[in-house]
Amino acid sequence: MKQVLLIGLLSLGLIACQKEQTEPKEDLLAKQQFEQADQKIGVYLDILDNQNTSKQQSTKIICEDYPRTYKADYLPKLIKLSPEYTEQKLLKHLDEALDYYKNKLDIECAK
Template sequence: METISFLCLITFGIFGCYEPEQPDPEREQLLLEYKELDSKFMWYQAQLVGPATENELRKQIICSDFPTAYEQEYKPLMIKLEGTHETDHSKDLMNAFDSYKSKYNIQCN
């Protein structure tokens, strides 16, 4: 019985003083930037599938706006958040925009 009481006392002493990790302010800022960028990409996608969207706007998004945002904002942000490896999410994102290019028969110069 003394052994069990002693083990409980030691266990509570070690784990009872555990303080949860404080969120890293830099990571919190990166996650906020990610949410803003995700909103931008969602707006792009909404414009691409919108029935009233003109093909010139679709071409601008697919050939200019999205690739620029992807290369200059998304990739550096993902490297900071997840390291240098390419994620499945980024592959899915590229495939989605490539499918819009095919669907609307858009040729980028």
Template sequence: MKIKILITTLFFTPLTGCNKQSNPPKNTAITAQLEQSDKKIDKYLNKLYCPNTTQDTRIQILCRDYPVEYKTKYIPALLKSSPDKYTEAKLLANLEATLNYYKNNFKIKCSN
């Protein structure tokens, strides 16, 4: 379990750690949206590893909730706050890699 947490931490540090260390965006509405979305994503990831989380809940998170939150709220806010640091293509690639990791880890296949 410690290895899974370490891998998760190392995997997500470039996504969230760098964002929090950069200069805060000038637009407080964008900052608030980014922080709120980041908290929601963290909540999803924490729930995935909770031993009491059912497989159906993990499917809901990985196939619906997490990707929707990331694509509709996190990416737009991050691009507005740091347009020179990130591209939509790079963020979508990170999302895909993250989802694939968790789907493989929890043996989940989304029906799309």
């Protein structure tokens, strides 16, 4: 009985280890892509917070670059890595951030 239990536990341990080895490659790639998108967004925010940034550059970031990077790169990777985030919640966060900078920098995006 002890041998059967020991073999069963070892089998479960091996299966768990094998499963962990196949999933991290996908997760690692998603994590790297997420970190790249997060870094890009961080650069955008640094530029927007810089008082010396031109209104033209700020407008381009707020109206084009930031939302495109957020929706195409950041959002899907974050949802993949952390399923507790939903697209709806993250789009709400995006809108809040964009509204903040639009108000702060007096920018209107063409629709």
